[in-house]
Every structure is written in structure tokens, then in C-alpha cells.
Amino acid sequence: MDERIHEHAAVLVDWSARIEAGDDVVVSVGEGAHDLAVAVAEALGERGANVVTTYSSEEVQRAYLRAHDGDFELPEHELALYEAADSVLFLGGTRNTAATADVPTATRQDYNRAASEVREARMDTDWVSTVHPTRAMAQQAGMSYEEYADFVYDAVLRDWEELADEMANMKEILDDGSEVRIVKEDTDLTMSIEGRTAVNSAASVAYDSHNLPSGEVFTAPVEDAVEGEVFFDVPMTLEGQRVENVHLTFEGGEVVDFSAGAGEEALAGILDTDEGARRLGELGIGMNRGIDRFTDSILFDEKMGDTIHLAVGRAYGSCLPEGEDGNQSAVHVDMITDMSEDSFIEVDGEVVQRNGTFRWEDGFDG
Amino acid sequence: MDERIHEHAAVLVDWSARIEAGDDVVVSVGEGAHDLAVAVAEALGERGANVVTTYSSEEVQRAYLRAHDGDFELPEHELALYEAADSVLFLGGTRNTAATADVPTATRQDYNRAASEVREARMDTDWVSTVHPTRAMAQQAGMSYEEYADFVYDAVLRDWEELADEMANMKEILDDGSEVRIVKEDTDLTMSIEGRTAVNSAASVAYDSHNLPSGEVFTAPVEDAVEGEVFFDVPMTLEGQRVENVHLTFEGGEVVDFSAGAGEEALAGILDTDEGARRLGELGIGMNRGIDRFTDSILFDEKMGDTIHLAVGRAYGSCLPEGEDGNQSAVHVDMITDMSEDSFIEVDGEVVQRNGTFRWEDGFDG
Known part of the structure; x- marks a missing residue:
């Protein structure tokens, strides 16, 4: 594994989220963020945090939203998870920046409205969003994958x-x-x-x-x-x-x-x-x-x-x-x-x- | 997508887990189970269930367990999630059947002991375990991937x-x-x-x-x-x-x-x-x-x-x-x-x- 992935994880866990032993942490893993998730899990294990990993797949979300009749409910179990969490680490990493292009805006709005308490509970934690470089993001940037990875780590691994x-x-x-x-x-x-x-x-x-x-x-x-x-x-x-x-x-x-x-x-x-x-x-x-x-x-x-x-x-x-x-x-x-x-x-x-x-x-x- | 994946999802959601509108469902997605997760999300959307997807990655779990000093705590946020859930669908699908081979047995036991309330809460739901065919599982079975997929669906898609x-x-x-x-x-x-x-x-x-x-x-x-x-x-x-x-x-x-x-x-x-x-x-x-x-x-x-x-x-x-x-x-x-x-x-x-x-x-x- 690229050593910079471990450095990224350390910056995220220590500088950004200030994780300490005993913290209840949710790690949200994008479809293309597996390697960063492994490095973050290692860092969280070392710090003695408690971890739940969720799967933030755009394709899973698209399938769910398009199949639903739009009469969404508040997901009480998801709310319970975030209300009990100290920190949420969002590891983005899309495999297709257009993966949800065919979800109607109204459906997305209906869902967001029904789940607004979940979003608020998440925002009440020490949350941090970051991204792991993927080929889809390199493509969106008009760059080769290696060049894009260099770009991401130059941006992330600052003093x-x-x-x-x-x-x-x-x-x-x-x-x-x-x-x-x-x-x-x-x-x-x-x-x-x-x-x-x-x-x-x-x-x-x-x-x-x-x-x-x-x-x-x-x-x-x-x-x-x-x-x-x-x-x-x-x-x-x-x-x-x-x-x-x-x-x-x-x-x-x-x-x-x-x-x-x-x-x-x-x-x-x-x-x-x-x-x-x-x-x-x-x-x-x-x-x-x-x-x-x-x-x-x-x-x-x-x-x-x-x-x-x-x-x-x-x-x-x-x-x-x-x-x-x-x-x-x-x-x-x-x-x-x-x-x-x-x-x-x-x-x-x-x-x-x-x-x-x-x-x-x-x-x-x- | 292979039509049998959709049939598998329908059997899982309707026959096995008996999901109904408004149920709070956790879908646990293995590293190689993405396609089944998409089909299950579609089925759950159609039924009007509320969904949280978790990422059950052996590599993430291995990294966490090996890095931890072994003094594990009960993950309260994970407990809250499962206590509020009606059903848990485990979508196995390993990419390496030996992925956790170098996690010491004692570490695993310490973790399981600390998280035993989480396991009990999961077992108190209407839980179902299934698997999505992967190349690693085909290899373990000594079969080609296509042959193994046929084998899995012959076993799952019964009357x-x-x-x-x-x-x-x-x-x-x-x-x-x-x-x-x-x-x-x-x-x-x-x-x-x-x-x-x-x-x-x-x-x-x-x-x-x-x-x-x-x-x-x-x-x-x-x-x-x-x-x-x-x-x-x-x-x-x-x-x-x-x-x-x-x-x-x-x-x-x-x-x-x-x-x-x-x-x-x-x-x-x-x-x-x-x-x-x-x-x-x-x-x-x-x-x-x-x-x-x-x-x-x-x-x-x-x-x-x-x-x-x-x-x-x-x-x-x-x-x-x-x-x-x-x-x-x-x-x-x-x-x-x-x-x-x-x-x-x-x-x-x-x-x-x-x-x-x-x-x-x-x-x-x-």
C-alpha cells in the first residue's frame, strides 16, 4: 500500500478528527475508498477507538431511491447510530461521478427531508469529510490516475x-x-x-x-x-x-x-x-x-x-x-x-x- | 446484471427475512457483495423499508484488530444501531478466504467478548445470512467462477x-x-x-x-x-x-x-x-x-x-x-x-x- 495512504489516515484521525481512546467512531466508506478505510481502521485500532464501518455506495443508494415510492420515513436505526457516535469520518471515493445522475431531484429531496434528523445528528458529531483518489475522480479532473493521486496527497499532506x-x-x-x-x-x-x-x-x-x-x-x-x-x-x-x-x-x-x-x-x-x-x-x-x-x-x-x-x-x-x-x-x-x-x-x-x-x-x- | 442476482435478492427479502414496509433494516455488505447489495437495496426500496448499509470488510477488520492493544470496549453506537433494527441481512462475499488468517485467536476472542452485547442484539432481530458468489469462494471450492455462480444459484433459488x-x-x-x-x-x-x-x-x-x-x-x-x-x-x-x-x-x-x-x-x-x-x-x-x-x-x-x-x-x-x-x-x-x-x-x-x-x-x- 502507498505509504501516503497511511499518512492520510494519520492526518485524518489525529489532526482533523482528534480521535481519542474510547471514542465511538463511524467510518463511512465510499465504493472506491477501501484502501483508505483499511489504513484508517489501523489508525483507529492503534488509538483504541470503537469503530462501525458503513458502506456509502452511490449505486446502492441509487437503486434504493429509484425503487422507493417516495413516501420515505425517518430511519430510526440510523438515527440511533449517529446519536450514539462521537465522530464520523466520511471517506469519499466514487467510481463514477455520474452514478446517481438518473435519480429524480424530487426523490432525493423527499429522502433528504425524511432523513433530516439523521443528517443533523451526524453534523452534531466531530465529523470530517475526505476523499481517497479514484480513477473516476482523476477522469473528472482530466488527469491520469497517478498524477491525480499526487495532486490529492499534495493537498492533504500539508503542515x-x-x-x-x-x-x-x-x-x-x-x-x-x-x-x-x-x-x-x-x-x-x-x-x-x-x-x-x-x-x-x-x-x-x-x-x-x-x-x-x-x-x-x-x-x-x-x-x-x-x-x-x-x-x-x-x-x-x-x-x-x-x-x-x-x-x-x-x-x-x-x-x-x-x-x-x-x-x-x-x-x-x-x-x-x-x-x-x-x-x-x-x-x-x-x-x-x-x-x-x-x-x-x-x-x-x-x-x-x-x-x-x-x-x-x-x-x-x-x-x-x-x-x-x-x-x-x-x-x-x-x-x-x-x-x-x-x-x-x-x-x-x-x-x-x-x-x-x-x-x-x-x-x-x- | 445477472438476472439471478435480482431473484436472489427477492428470495432474501421476501421469503427469508419477510421484510415489510417501514421495517428498519441493516444490510451488511461484504467486500465482494456489491452487486447483490445493489439488488437488495432495490428490493428494499420497492418494499418501503428503511435501510442502513454497513461495510463488512475482512481487511478493515483485520487492520483494526491487529492494531488494537486488545483492551476492547463495547461499541455503544453499534449496539444502538442493532437494538433499533428489525432485520439484519448479511451479504457475505469474501475476496480472500484467508484475509484474517494472521489475526491472533486471542485478539479475536477478546473483541468478541467485548462486543457480545452487539452480537446478541443482532441475533434478536430477524437476521439472515447469505453469500454472493466471488472468485475467492470459487477458488476455495475448486471451481471456475461461472460454475460456482451456477452452484450458488442452484442452492439459493429453490422452491x-x-x-x-x-x-x-x-x-x-x-x-x-x-x-x-x-x-x-x-x-x-x-x-x-x-x-x-x-x-x-x-x-x-x-x-x-x-x-x-x-x-x-x-x-x-x-x-x-x-x-x-x-x-x-x-x-x-x-x-x-x-x-x-x-x-x-x-x-x-x-x-x-x-x-x-x-x-x-x-x-x-x-x-x-x-x-x-x-x-x-x-x-x-x-x-x-x-x-x-x-x-x-x-x-x-x-x-x-x-x-x-x-x-x-x-x-x-x-x-x-x-x-x-x-x-x-x-x-x-x-x-x-x-x-x-x-x-x-x-x-x-x-x-x-x-x-x-x-x-x-x-x-x-x-
Whole structure:
């Protein structure tokens, strides 16, 4: 077995999930994640944790959902499992990124609604999502399998403590700041972040961060205080459709005009979901320079160094003041733009990043 | 997908486990059982059951057990899952029948002891064990994969209702009888079954039967009333060792002499486990003629038509009168002998099977 799989397991168990002896851990194993599951089981055995492994097969889920009449019930046994769990480790690893393409959206929504207590119970644990490289994911990224595996481990096997320290600079700037401005080609967007708290998402539950890899600092813009236009030059897949070159115009926090070079219909469908789907729920600043290219996977793309992403839809509670709900929506869709060239980020009128260099870095030209 | 996989799933869900709408079902998926899991998920979706899939990987379990210091705890979250479940469907399907060969027996025992409440909770559900054919199992059976798949489906896709009716004859004979005698080469064994109840094991929880395939009628001999000798001509694998040509001599219910043509050490280890390991816990009569050869898998071998098997060790509670514990032991090891030629079974002095033909069948020569 590739030694990096064992290193990945150790980062996941120790840095990310902070597993200790006696913890009741659920390990959710994707169809293509077997090898990582073996390495994680070994690490959990060494730490003295108690383990249940579940099988997260898209093909099994597809067969179940398509055969069901849609009148789903809360699965009480699944709820009992997660209510009694301390941690959940999601080991993704799809064998076909389109495996559930023919499950009707309505069926998926009906199921998710019936099982919402299960999802909440899972989110109440120290959960962490990661992925084991598969050929299907390499294909989605347009890469050979070996090259893709190198890419994944470059992103995952960071010095997380060091990155967390660096990201603390950005968190401090955002926590102290009131207004963020983003400027690049076809982009000049201003938003209020007054009273909001930034999350230093350092791939560890100790940092309120649940993705491995992570490496972003994110906050929630004030939902009615976003003005201007923004262009997203990174392509993405939304509801199975390729969406490219999205351009959004905001007034009073709301998207009042939009266009896309491809996939405009999918974009329109998302913006029309509900009222909150036309307002921002997240501003994220990607700071993981181990991720050096886009691979059409949001887990990686949004953390790429020298990018920012904005999400329409639901805001994360950890960014909001006590008692405030923030932007509410059934969706949370991230869109990414490259900030490595001809661009800058300003906070309260001061440039904090220009052309991909932060102000605390060598070569910064404020 | 082979249409027989869907038929297998339907037999499992409807005939064996009797799943109904709203049932909370756990599906335990072996490493090589993915395709059966997909078919079972589809069937469970159609029936309107609620499903959790667990991943029963021998390699994951091996890694966990070997890494652990042996001081295992009861996994409370796993217990919660099974206590809330109505049914558990075990879909075996190993990719390597020796995958856990290097897990120390003591580690396995420590783990089983710590998790015994989980096992009990599972056994309190309507559980059923079956297998999906894999190349590893074909290899163990000395067969090509296609031939082995045919073998599995011949065993599983029976007219179970008809077989249950036929097996009812044998159950009636054993329930009414007091003494069973088995005679063949090197074999003349007499045992009391006075007061014991036979199980018509027709591969359905409705018959108190938890294996698919099944097709045997079994009871529990009175533990101190077995006399004579018995020769087992069917080879088996015990604790990873090949064991062949076992010969046992009983006095007062106890094995007082034993030998084996191969694997005598493994046999001795089992007989020395505890006091009950030298006494019989089960007499079983194989009646599934869809199983036409030995494949070194006890799930199939012991149900083969025109065989009988005897198990040293633990008796099943369903065979015992109210309030009696029957033979107690940490082990239950089945040994099989062919009854298709030069042999007969007598109950209370009357021949009920001779040379593989039951007395209710054409060609019976009492």
C-alpha cells in the first residue's frame, strides 16, 4: 500500500478528527475508498477507538431511491447510530461521478427531508469529510490516475499547524474589518461583513473545520449589503451540467442580473430555488497552495491558494452573531474566481492581497 | 446484471427475512457483495423499508484488530444501531478466504467478548445470512467462477415452500422419535433426542431459520446419551487447517477417542476448548438437493441433500425444552458425513432413510 495512504489516515484521525481512546467512531466508506478505510481502521485500532464501518455506495443508494415510492420515513436505526457516535469520518471515493445522475431531484429531496434528523445528528458529531483518489475522480479532473493521486496527497499532506497559523492573519483582518472589496476583470464587488466572524478552516474539528483538505478562511456577508458585479472564471458542474463564465450583478444584496457562457439554465434553477438563493451566504478565501489547479471538485477547488469563492444561499451559523439566522436557503452553491493575476482584495480600503500575494508575504506590492 | 442476482435478492427479502414496509433494516455488505447489495437495496426500496448499509470488510477488520492493544470496549453506537433494527441481512462475499488468517485467536476472542452485547442484539432481530458468489469462494471450492455462480444459484433459488413441506416430514419423525441411529462404514452411532424439538430450517425467519441457502432439519441430541462411533468423510477447514477423515468415539455422550487423517491438531484444539466441546450440540439432516457437491463452505456443505452433520459444542435454544440449557460451549463445529450410499438412518428402530432415499420417496427400500 502507498505509504501516503497511511499518512492520510494519520492526518485524518489525529489532526482533523482528534480521535481519542474510547471514542465511538463511524467510518463511512465510499465504493472506491477501501484502501483508505483499511489504513484508517489501523489508525483507529492503534488509538483504541470503537469503530462501525458503513458502506456509502452511490449505486446502492441509487437503486434504493429509484425503487422507493417516495413516501420515505425517518430511519430510526440510523438515527440511533449517529446519536450514539462521537465522530464520523466520511471517506469519499466514487467510481463514477455520474452514478446517481438518473435519480429524480424530487426523490432525493423527499429522502433528504425524511432523513433530516439523521443528517443533523451526524453534523452534531466531530465529523470530517475526505476523499481517497479514484480513477473516476482523476477522469473528472482530466488527469491520469497517478498524477491525480499526487495532486490529492499534495493537498492533504500539508503542515496544517503552519497553515493554520498563516490563515490566522486573514481571520484577524476579516474579524476586525467591516467592508470587503474584490476587484478584477469584470469584477468590482463590495460587501459588508460587519459583526460577522471568520472561520479559520484548518481541516480540523478543533478549528470548526470539517473538510480534509481544507485551507480557507470564510465568513458570511451581511445579506442585504452586497453591491456591484462579479465574474467567476472557474468552471463548475451544477446538477450534472457544465456551468462556465458566470457573471452576477448585485443590488441591495440581491442578484438582479445574471448570465453564464454555458449552463445558464442550471444557474437560473439554483437562483430561483427560494429567496435566499439570490443572496450571498459565504465569502471564502482559498489559501491551500498545495492545491495548484482546478479539478472540478468543490472539496479541492474552493481551497486553492489565490482564489476566492462566493456562495449563494445558506450562511454557516459559526460566522453569525448570537441570535442571528443570517441568510436562509435550501441551497449553498459555491462559485470560484482566480485572484492570482490583475486583481486585488481590499478590506476597509486597504489592500490585503494583490495578484495572489498577501500583504504579510514577500513581494507584496500594496 | 445477472438476472439471478435480482431473484436472489427477492428470495432474501421476501421469503427469508419477510421484510415489510417501514421495517428498519441493516444490510451488511461484504467486500465482494456489491452487486447483490445493489439488488437488495432495490428490493428494499420497492418494499418501503428503511435501510442502513454497513461495510463488512475482512481487511478493515483485520487492520483494526491487529492494531488494537486488545483492551476492547463495547461499541455503544453499534449496539444502538442493532437494538433499533428489525432485520439484519448479511451479504457475505469474501475476496480472500484467508484475509484474517494472521489475526491472533486471542485478539479475536477478546473483541468478541467485548462486543457480545452487539452480537446478541443482532441475533434478536430477524437476521439472515447469505453469500454472493466471488472468485475467492470459487477458488476455495475448486471451481471456475461461472460454475460456482451456477452452484450458488442452484442452492439459493429453490422452491422453498415445497422444500419446507417436504422437510416437515422429517421434523415430524424427529419430534415424535426418541432415539436416532446412524449407520455406515466405520459408523454406528446411537443418540437420544427424547424431549427435543426439531427445526425445519427452510431459509426463512418464519421457520426459525437464518441461512440462505438452508434446507436441513436439525435437533439437539441429549448431551449425555450418545454412544458409538462415527466417521466424517467430508473434508473441512478448521481454524485455517485442512481437517480430513475425522473419527470420533462416544461414551455417555462424551468424545472418549478421536483421530483424523489430517489436521488432528486443529481437531484436538477444538475438543479441548471446554467441557461442552466434547459433547454433541446438534444433529442435522441435509435436505437441499440443489447443493450437489462439497465446496468447503459450511453454509452450503451442511445443507447438501443426503448428508448428515453433527456439531460438537453449543446447542441451539430452539431445540430445547423450556427451561433447559442443553449443551453449553464456546464452540459449535459442524462435521459432515455422506449418507448417499451404503448407509441408513433409523429412528426408534425404523429406517427413515437408506442410501440417500427417504421413506416417503419413490425407490425407498426399507
